[in-house]
Amino acid sequence: MGGLTVLKELQQQLPNESFLYFGDTANVPYGTRSQAEILGFVRQILCWMTSQPIKMAIMACNTSSALALDEVRAEFDIPILGIILPGARAAVKQGKRIGVIATPATVASESYPQAIQEVNTTAKVFQEACPEFVPLIEHNRIREPETLQIVHQHLHPLLQQGIDTLVYGCTHYPHLSGVIRQVLPSHVKTVDPAVYITTAAKQELKLLQLQNGHAAQTTRFFVSGCPEQFAELSYQWLGFLPVVEKVILPELASPQSIEAVEQI
Template identity: 65%
Template structure:
């Protein structure tokens, strides 16, 4: 089945509301007559989540998808936890307004810093990349390297997840602050990108890792660069492949698999829609129609003492 990445021409302008989590407190997951036909929401700070979108097309071609990129506020990897939590609240509130049946966090930084908070606030299935990616890495090797944004690396989310699955595994994490901006500016094949990649990978090579996790959905776009540096024996783990498999299992458990032809994928961004569309061509194979979205106003909520302590 061919899955067109073009959305329908009809679009709605989300209205500002004071708070997000209450949207699903009514107990109704989706108000549509046939909930299984609702879209799966996918979000990232930019084009990184397109790696997850491609996997959705491969593994769940019958599903309709809503993709949102928070390009006005990228990169997420250098933001504070409070900022990330607020951003995710706003995105999930908007996606709830669009009546999605599930959300995939195609952003490791969001998952590392905001997952537990928003799962407690929204009565909506939210699937993250970290646990599926960690399980896959634990099966592949014993000396695991993680390249991620500074925020994800500092959270120790991948180390904890891998060692929960495999306590004997050793895990090393490296924050890579320049990768996302380089990818978003289409500088993957720039000589500078190769040099900075060598710098980031050196500590992991010194530890003789046997497995490397892409701890950011942007990073699979760098595979041609990373393969020039890594020994052939090092296995690359792309959590995008495994999070889609986890999403498929969740859909089956909820009885929400779509049995009809999918709708065209709908794309939304908070920043420049034309810039996102042009950058996406090389990964989608066509130019997507992209709408600019004004996210709803969501009243900030202070993090609990426990959540703040986790920062």
């Protein structure tokens, strides 16, 4: 569900482009997995995507951007954009005491502190791992009272540090923005990296002269898990019930993967 926050921004800012959306629902959440596992998943997904084909890949996941981006950029001959650097640059423009909420894997990678301090060495960065957030969203528990308590628990240490800016260091987390704003003081600004990776994609397409000169096609949705479950849960954010196709992820890296796509 996390990548839907990025897809929404892409569709708004790049209305002439066509999108292929892949959600690795069979292996979510990534945030508690090892780097080797995540790299393997990303390689398989990109092998399948490039067979479609695609002209650019946008890694709409902070964890995979932190742990796999450099490796797959060296292995694939299409532009691949990660979400962390655009988010870090935006955060530095917003404040000087920056809180980052992210998955345990993204926090452990130190990717956000490194990216933020590369832009501004004087910025202070405070991180908080929030392993419960993704399962709460994926299981449609956003509006439960317990969710507000969990969000408060994780934001409290950052507020104790006097943050003036909060970065959504996971693409799922904007789905919790209504709950998060209940906990944040009004003066604390939020940064959704989805907005800024979209701007970066727009600039990259123009620079590489890859802009679409024809009418955009309907977005196609693919998942590695249950298509019906994804369609039903995504309705509240997409505003319509998408047609979702299933891909068998373990076979994605093989030439036979194209035949593994099953229309649901």
